[in-house]
Amino acid sequence: MPELPEVETVRRGLQSLIIGRTIKKVNHDTEKGFPNAPTDVRAFLICAMITDVRRRAKVLLIDLSTEYTLVIHLKMTGQMVYRGEQVFGAGHPNESLIGELPDKSTRVTLEFTDGSHLYFNDQRKFGWMRLMPTLEVPNIDFMKKVGPEPLEADFTAQEFAGRFMRRGKTNIKAAILDQTVVAGVGNIYADESLWGAKIHPKRLVNTITDSEFILLYTELRAVMNLAIEKGGSTDKNYVNAEGKRGSYMDFARVFRREGLTCPRCDAEIIKFKAAGRGTHICPVCQVQ
């Protein structure tokens, strides 16, 4: 589910909602919540204060005053939802998409000393939350392998193009989804940026020209920045830290728009499988 823009939206929400709060109580369902955790997770969390909320690729990092960090991957259906004293009901502008919490999909609940709560929900249970010393976070395998942040100001089109060379013989869709090439791109923004750059997802990387890479770089950054501005994409499960949906899907050009028309040329958008994923293109704008 959540790609870079969704995780960044959650990060920004949590940053304003939980920094400075102190953990009073912890509930977690099973080993799934904290694989490889210190033996008693509660002892490491209780009385710790939230000091920062960071993001790297699609991974959320909640730093604690104890020099430990909660490392969270939402995978397909994960949610991090904060609930204060006030819960807004149906019809209110701040209405949450999520009902009573905890619910069936709640895996971890953190209760703060002020009585508010942070819930980690995950319907499909692919996501995880780990606790580790802050200094060890950069040493986990994923952090060592993951590529650069595409929205960083110093990330250039030349570096972007260069990083694809390691995946020369695969198709561009598989390569752009490869987290070791560039961080944070998932299925939605892969399709949207390939449409923007008029590149067919099944084109082999070693057939893509320099100017096409530059265009793809520009489109990817534009589409991700727009998605952050719109609070991410809510297709089914995704919600921000307040339980509200994102609106990027209202602006999507091809993703989940099969049978509708291409905003550029009016041809009918089609869907097929590429790199094992549902893939949407305009067959006129994007030729193989």
Next chain:
DNA sequence: CACTTGACCTGTCCGC
């Protein structure tokens, strides 16, 4: 090594 495929889970939707 480079690349592809299946597994991890639950819920929903579609066709019979």
Next chain:
DNA sequence: TGCGGACAGGTCAAGT
């Protein structure tokens, strides 16, 4: 209405 199968936004491990 019921049921089986396909599918869903991510990443790994295991396979070729």
